[in-house]
Amino acid sequence: MTPDExxxxxxEVVEWVAxxxxxxxxxxxxxxxxxxxIRAKLPAAAPEAPEPFESLLADLDEVVLxxxxxxxxxxxxxxxxxxxxxxxxxxxxVSAGLGAQGMIWSSSPALTEIEAHVLDWLVDLLGxxxxxxxxxxxxxxxxxxxxxxxxxxxxxxxxxxxxxxxAPLERLVAYGSSxxxxxxxRGARIAGLAHVRKLAVDxxxxxxxxxxxxxxxxxxxAGLHPTIVTSAxxxxxxxxxxxxxxxxxxxxxxxxxxxxxxxxxxxxxLCEEHRxxxxxxxxxxxxxxxxxxxxxxxxxxxxxxxxxxxxxxxxLSILPPYLQNAATQSGEVIDYRDxxxxxxxxxxxxxxxxxxxxxxxxxxxxxxREHVALAQxxxxxxxxxxxxxxxxPVSFALVCFCHAGGNEATDGLAxxxxxxxxxxxxxxxxxxxxxxxxxxGQTRTTPxxxxxxxxxxxxxx
Amino acid sequence: MTPDExxxxxxEVVEWVAxxxxxxxxxxxxxxxxxxxIRAKLPAAAPEAPEPFESLLADLDEVVLxxxxxxxxxxxxxxxxxxxxxxxxxxxxVSAGLGAQGMIWSSSPALTEIEAHVLDWLVDLLGxxxxxxxxxxxxxxxxxxxxxxxxxxxxxxxxxxxxxxxAPLERLVAYGSSxxxxxxxRGARIAGLAHVRKLAVDxxxxxxxxxxxxxxxxxxxAGLHPTIVTSAxxxxxxxxxxxxxxxxxxxxxxxxxxxxxxxxxxxxxLCEEHRxxxxxxxxxxxxxxxxxxxxxxxxxxxxxxxxxxxxxxxxLSILPPYLQNAATQSGEVIDYRDxxxxxxxxxxxxxxxxxxxxxxxxxxxxxxREHVALAQxxxxxxxxxxxxxxxxPVSFALVCFCHAGGNEATDGLAxxxxxxxxxxxxxxxxxxxxxxxxxxGQTRTTPxxxxxxxxxxxxxx
Numbered sequence: 001m002t003p004d005e006x007x008x009x010x011x012e013v014v015e016w017v018a019x020x021x022x023x024x025x026x027x028x029x030x031x032x033x034x035x036x037x038i039r040a041k042l043p044a045a046a047p048e049a050p051e052p053f054e055s056l057l058a059d060l061d062e063v064v065l066x067x068x069x070x071x072x073x074x075x076x077x078x079x080x081x082x083x084x085x086x087x088x089x090x091x092x093x094v095s096a097g098l099g100a101q102g103m104i105w106s107s108s109p110a111l112t113e114i115e116a117h118v119l120d121w122l123v124d125l126l127g128x129x130x131x132x133x134x135x136x137x138x139x140x141x142x143x144x145x146x147x148x149x150x151x152x153x154x155x156x157x158x159x160x161x162x163x164x165x166x167a168p169l170e171r172l173v174a175y176g177s178s179x180x181x182x183x184x185x186r187g188a189r190i191a192g193l194a195h196v197r198k199l200a201v202d203x204x205x206x207x208x209x210x211x212x213x214x215x216x217x218x219x220x221x222a223g224l225h226p227t228i229v230t231s232a233x234x235x236x237x238x239x240x241x242x243x244x245x246x247x248x249x250x251x252x253x254x255x256x257x258x259x260x261x262x263x264x265x266x267x268x269x270l271c272e273e274h275r276x277x278x279x280x281x282x283x284x285x286x287x288x289x290x291x292x293x294x295x296x297x298x299x300x301x302x303x304x305x306x307x308x309x310x311x312x313x314x315x316l317s318i319l320p321p322y323l324q325n326a327a328t329q330s331g332e333v334i335d336y337r338d339x340x341x342x343x344x345x346x347x348x349x350x351x352x353x354x355x356x357x358x359x360x361x362x363x364x365x366x367x368x369r370e371h372v373a374l375a376q377x378x379x380x381x382x383x384x385x386x387x388x389x390x391x392x393p394v395s396f397a398l399v400c401f402c403h404a405g406g407n408e409a410t411d412g413l414a415x416x417x418x419x420x421x422x423x424x425x426x427x428x429x430x431x432x433x434x435x436x437x438x439x440x441g442q443t444r445t446t447p448x449x450x451x452x453x454x455x456x457x458x459x460x461x
Numbered sequence: 462m463t464p465d466e467x468x469x470x471x472x473e474v475v476e477w478v479a480x481x482x483x484x485x486x487x488x489x490x491x492x493x494x495x496x497x498x499i500r501a502k503l504p505a506a507a508p509e510a511p512e513p514f515e516s517l518l519a520d521l522d523e524v525v526l527x528x529x530x531x532x533x534x535x536x537x538x539x540x541x542x543x544x545x546x547x548x549x550x551x552x553x554x555v556s557a558g559l560g561a562q563g564m565i566w567s568s569s570p571a572l573t574e575i576e577a578h579v580l581d582w583l584v585d586l587l588g589x590x591x592x593x594x595x596x597x598x599x600x601x602x603x604x605x606x607x608x609x610x611x612x613x614x615x616x617x618x619x620x621x622x623x624x625x626x627x628a629p630l631e632r633l634v635a636y637g638s639s640x641x642x643x644x645x646x647r648g649a650r651i652a653g654l655a656h657v658r659k660l661a662v663d664x665x666x667x668x669x670x671x672x673x674x675x676x677x678x679x680x681x682x683a684g685l686h687p688t689i690v691t692s693a694x695x696x697x698x699x700x701x702x703x704x705x706x707x708x709x710x711x712x713x714x715x716x717x718x719x720x721x722x723x724x725x726x727x728x729x730x731l732c733e734e735h736r737x738x739x740x741x742x743x744x745x746x747x748x749x750x751x752x753x754x755x756x757x758x759x760x761x762x763x764x765x766x767x768x769x770x771x772x773x774x775x776x777l778s779i780l781p782p783y784l785q786n787a788a789t790q791s792g793e794v795i796d797y798r799d800x801x802x803x804x805x806x807x808x809x810x811x812x813x814x815x816x817x818x819x820x821x822x823x824x825x826x827x828x829x830r831e832h833v834a835l836a837q838x839x840x841x842x843x844x845x846x847x848x849x850x851x852x853x854p855v856s857f858a859l860v861c862f863c864h865a866g867g868n869e870a871t872d873g874l875a876x877x878x879x880x881x882x883x884x885x886x887x888x889x890x891x892x893x894x895x896x897x898x899x900x901x902g903q904t905r906t907t908p909x910x911x912x913x914x915x916x917x918x919x920x921x922x
Contacts, residue, residue: 001546001547001548001819003479003480003482003483004479005547006475006478006479006482006547006550006551007475007476007479009547009548009551010472010475010478010479010547010551010554011471011472011475013475013551013554013555014467014468014471014472014474014475014554015468016555016558017467017471017554017555017558018464018465018467018468018471019464020558020559021464021467021558022464031567031569031570031571033570033571035566035570035788035791035793035794036574036793037570037574038570038571038574038575038578039574039575039577039578039596042575042578045582045585046579046582046583046585046586046817046818046821046822047817047818047821047822048821048822048823049821049823049824050818050819050820050821050824051818051819051821053548053819055818056548056815056818056819060555063571063575064559064571064575064811065571066571067569067570067571067572067574067575068559068561068569068571068572069561069567069568069569069570070561071560071561071562071568071569072559072560072561079562079568079783082560082562082805083560084557084558084560085462086462086466086467086470086471087462087470087514087517088557089467089554089557089558089560090467090470090471090474092553092554092556092557093471093474093475093478093550093553093554093557094474094477094478094521095553096545096549096550096553096554096759097477097478097481097482097545097550098481098525098529098533099532099533099543099544099545099550099759099760100529100530100531100532100533101532101540101543101760105496106492106530107530107532107540108492108528108529108530108532109492109494109496109498109499109528109530110492110494110499110524110525110526110527110528110529111528111529113497113498113499113500113528114499114500114503114524114525114528116500117499117500117503118507121506121507122507124506124507125507135500145606145803145805146802146803146804146805147804148802148803148804148805149802149803152802156651156653159653168631169630169631169653169655170629170630181781182779182780182781182784182804183804185779186777186779186802187802189776189779190617190652190776190777190802191651191653192617192620192630192652192653194630236781236783237781237782237783292805298557298560298807299560299562299805299806299807300803300805300807315650315651316647316651318643318646318647318650319643320642320643320697320698321698321889321890321891322540322697322698322887322889322898323643324890327496330496332496332497333496341607341609341610341613341647341648341651341802342606342607342609342610342761343607343608343609343643343644344543344606344607344609344753344760344761345760346759346760346761350525354517356507356508357507357508357511357512357516357517358462358511358512358514358517359511360507360508360509360510360511360512361507361508361509362509362510363510363511426783428782428783429782429785430782437783
């Protein structure tokens with residue numbers, strides 16, 4: 001395909017994506033295919049001869065779309081959002097076209113410097129401490145693929161710190177609440193930590209600091225080595241906010257690495273009125289949040305900040321001869337390959353830069369505040385409804401509630417919502433209680449969409 | 462930005478990328494910026510108010526391009542290629558526009574099924590064993606971000622197998638040749654394996670199987686637990702090919718996990734004439750290659766095949782309530798979140814599908830054979846030149862040579878090449894010998910580009 005053919009096909013693809021944006025609100029959100037149905041449409045072997053581009057485009061509608069669950073529909077209230085935006089989508093196109101590698105500074109300096117700089121911008125936007133900035137130090141930020149990667153990585157770094165302090169691998173312990181994201185247990189297990197404690201939570205599903213203290217003291221007494229604790233700002237289940245400052249206190253006292261997982265709710269910190277929820281995070285060893293969840297930036301874009309980059313780089317740096325270069329030797333540059341497991345890295349900062357500039361901080365705050373207001377209003381209606389009960393406080397833009405008639409009635413409620421093709425929720429369970437999770441945050445969700453949702457809830461309840 | 466504005470801006474961005482494709486061959490490949498120069502062009506804080514899209518586009522030329530090292534230039538002979546192609550770039554645009562998540566089958570079935578199917582196509586295209594196919598089993602393929610991720614992951618799975626067999630963590634040993642990619646030592650270290658052995662190589666820089674056997678027996682005798690060995694098809698330094706079958710034999714005999722790293726050269730296996738290099742891989746426990754290196758597919762697209770997916774899933778699977786769903790419970794579907802460290806995953810299979818269909822297998826083989834032929838011809842010229850010496854056999858499309866006058870003369874040679882703005886090589890060191898690495902494989906590299914390169918080499922030598 002020549003540049004001119006790319007031009008022509010590119011315009012067709014832009015048209016297809018624009019038309020998808022226009023259509024997505026009217027499509028049934030949940031893919032209705034059976035297991036194997038998409039595969040069955042594909043030929044048994046790769047083609048030997050080239051196929052015309054028309055066939056590829058046609059298959060987007062015929063093969064792909066029936067198997068897509070439409071995360072970008074305005075009636076999307078499932079999981080957490082993975083909201084995208086036009087400038088972010090176009091930045092992905094530019095990044096793909098440049099095809100540059102940012103594994104080390106010298107392999108494409110703009111990738112590293114724009115990433116480092118934009119993440120420093122975000123430190124201010126989120127009200128995080130100055131030492132999280134690469135330009136200030138000793139910490140710094142880096143883009144990773146997912147919060148699971150970041151959480152895994154800090155477990156590795158904390159493990160190395162413990163091992164260097166003489167602790168045997170078999171005695172290391174990781175902590176999180178029983179409501180912590182699965183990536184905490186998974187990250188600890190993948191990092192080879194032998195023990196994972198899931199701590200008790202309070203009535204709002206937040207970690208009980210005394211449970212942490214007791215567990216740490218108990219483990220110490222048993223000859224184990226308490227290594228790392230993860231606290232959450234906004235758990236996946238119910239949006240619970242752990243007491244960050246109290247955890248920071250205990251972590252400091254007992255020499256634990258303190259990791260803050262704000263994967264979803266971190267975006268809300270752009271709005272000052274939420275920052276009380278992260279008080280204490282300025283003392284954390286690491287902090288992660290996902291612009292690819294609720295900040296209009298395409299997956300993948302997870303940010304990890306670390307309070308001190310030295311132990312991270314110390315754990316991950318190996319310099320083979322083919323990567324040696326004058327800039328690295330000078331010590332004046334960041335080589336992000338030393339900041340995560342993968343070596344190669346594409347230009348992911350571009351979309352974040354374009355999103356921040358296209359919306360402006362005020363524009364982003366406006367959208368986030370609208371989502372939160374919609375969730376608060378929905379929460380008030382749930383509270384006022386005789387047959388609905390909230391199972392947790394409304395948290396940022398997440399509302400969790402059940403039917404007073406019990407689990408079966410709650411599942412019936414979720415089914416009724418999902419029977420409406422252009423609405424979508426993912427019900428869940430906490431303790432023995434089934435509940436409906438409504439996560440407001442899709443880019444194009446409007447008050448009318450929440451109103452539509454409410455009408456179905458009200459009618460079904 | 463409305464869909465109509467996206468349409469308009471999208472056409473502008475397509476035009477920018479098309480024009481970049483036309484211009485890139487004439488741009489100085491290596492970014493000429495000093496450390497900090499790009500950052501200094503950026504404002505100290507994120508903008509509060511939205512900026513017009515024109516400013517974003519203008520900054521591509523003013524801020525970004527000066528800091529890009531142009532991996533997509535036809536005169537690119539550095540590192541390994543990270544070649545891209547128009548259909549791959551456009552697939553990235555579609556994937557970004559869909560903004561769908563493939564963490565589990567039910568969160569967007571097309572993402573999982575097209576990935577599983579296309580990777581099964583590739584099993585045939587590369588001449589790998591049937592049991593690597595998800596449709597056959599017990600193995601299967603999955604797309605990861607980088608070969609470093611795949612290599613790290615199999616070290617974790619092998620570690621768990623050893624621990625379950627009762628081996629203490631402190632006694633696990635990983636093996637690779639002294640020429641293995643840094644991701645082997647790094648992956649082992651991140652996975653918490655206490656011992657990494659870098660084995661002796663032969664005159665062609667390939668692992669000596671007797672060195673592996675001796676090391677394993679020695680470690681066993683010392684009470685250690687030999688756990689995993691990585692063999693390479695095409696090392697990064699010189700493209701060396703380890704004796705896969707001999708390693709497979711020793712691995713089987715001693716119960717080691719055998720991982721095959723064909724990150725770069727795996728693409729060449731589309732051409733039957735190279736398959737003797739991977740004889741024995743049909744007995745490997747895992748095999749990784751990067752379509753994002755030499756198969757015209759944008760980063761990130763690394764493929765990991767595993768001979769038996771059960772231990773992988775057994776190590777990584779944790780099923781929290783919010784991810785439970787009927788399809789997963791049925792056991793009829795693949796949930797790729799259990800196949801790697803991250804949870805979220807975007808639609809990366811689309812670009813691979815589009816590349817395979819746009820070029821057709823024959824088209825891809827034609828391009829790969831042209832790259833190999835260009836490298837072979839360059840190798841012959843090096844051999845015939847009185848002041849040049851090859852430091853390793855020409856391997857696939859990689860030529861490694863030095864100046865007979867010693868390291869200083871060789872560095873002078875590399876400098877002379879890189880002084881030509883539209884040519885680029887990354888020199889390296891093996892043992893005490895500096896050498897020039899010429900990796901042929903950029904999408905638009907032509908015989909004329911290699912001829913240009915040769916004229917500079919010949920003149921400088």
